[in-house]
Amino acid sequence: MKACVLERPQKYSIQDIPMPKVGADEVLVRILVSGICVNDVRDYKGSKWSYPRIGGHEYSAVIEKIGEDVPKESFKIGDKVIAYIIDDCGICYDCKHNHENICESFTKSKAYYNPNGYSGFYGFSEYAVVKARNLYVYPKATPDEEAAFSEPLACVLNSIQRSHIKMGDDVVVIGGGVMGLLHVLCAKLQGARVILSEVDAKRREFGLKLGADEVIDPLSSDPIQQVRDLTGGRGADVVENTTAIPSVAIQAIEMCAKNGIVNMFSSIHPNEPILVDAGRLHSQEITITGTQNGTVETFARAIDCISKRIIDVRPLIEKIFDYQDIEEAIEYASRSDTYKVMLRFSK
Ligand SMILES: [Zn+2]
Ligand SMILES: [Zn+2]
Structure with missing residues (x-):
């Protein structure tokens, strides 16, 4: 699969990397649209996280493959989804007290440090693997780019x-x-x-x-x-x-x-x-x-708000680039006169 790999600060390349393996409790999703976050711009300029890096945590996606232990009634191939991006452990004190958004293990996860591979959330690649419990299903009618606004909202x-x-x-x-x-x-x-x-x-x-x-x-x-x-x-x-x-x-x-x-x-x-x-x-x-991140609940509420257009995010979408033009898109996103810039990976 193709991925936008940030090899080091200021240097993206489009690389062919192996498809990720799908664990029993995981789901393979095909990325539709991925928003560029201030954090992605910071990574591009140089951050403390490990490189090479595949950023992108504000994405909408479609289910392609479902792990064998995922309850059959939960998801269907072709469902439009977004992912809760915080890899909360579910076990620590904060997780047990409904503060999963500030779970200790979050910044220790491979999304930030992965010395033997790619760090990141994989939103800037064609496919990503997500734990089934972190997925939220969107009504199909919601446009991909609006669904990709779930994490910021x-x-x-x-x-x-x-x-x-x-x-x-x-x-x-x-x-x-x-x-x-x-x-x-x-x-x-x-x-x-x-x-x-x-x-x-x-x-x-x-x-x-x-x-x-x-x-x-x-x-x-x-x-x-x-x-x-x-x-x-x-x-x-x-x-x-x-x-x-x-x-x-x-x-x-x-x-x-x-x-x-x-x-x-x-x-x-x-x-x-x-x-x-x-x-x-x-x-x-x-x-x-x-406040830091969204919670499991506010992700769900973001989907409610966007899919019902209670919050209309359309005026905030500046431009959608093809993913191959990621460097141009990141430069565009880092300008002070642009709003949300996004990358299109598939339809
Ligand atoms: Zn973000
Ligand atoms: Zn935890």
């Missing part, structure tokens, strides 16, 4: 659930990229007034088109004051930080209202510690939290 739904947005809340979303805009769409459906903070004028305009009630340019003047001006001096009930910048994380906390919640959705790069006013957290009962 699942991450955002985890963030939204943890933020406890209530009707009438003021929600600030920091960052108007794909993940920020998914937050805008979801927060609107939770009944919030949504303020999008974004440095780029075109992205602010697009945010308004997608339903943001207000937009602010954090570079034009103090963003904390701008949020206070829009919220009667209180600040925002919920702040969703989708940017990786430590100084913005500080601002996110400062623009939060009394009793508010701040969620660090993005990982922080470089992860420099920030100073927090603990006295204010105490006296104003502020919650600072973070």
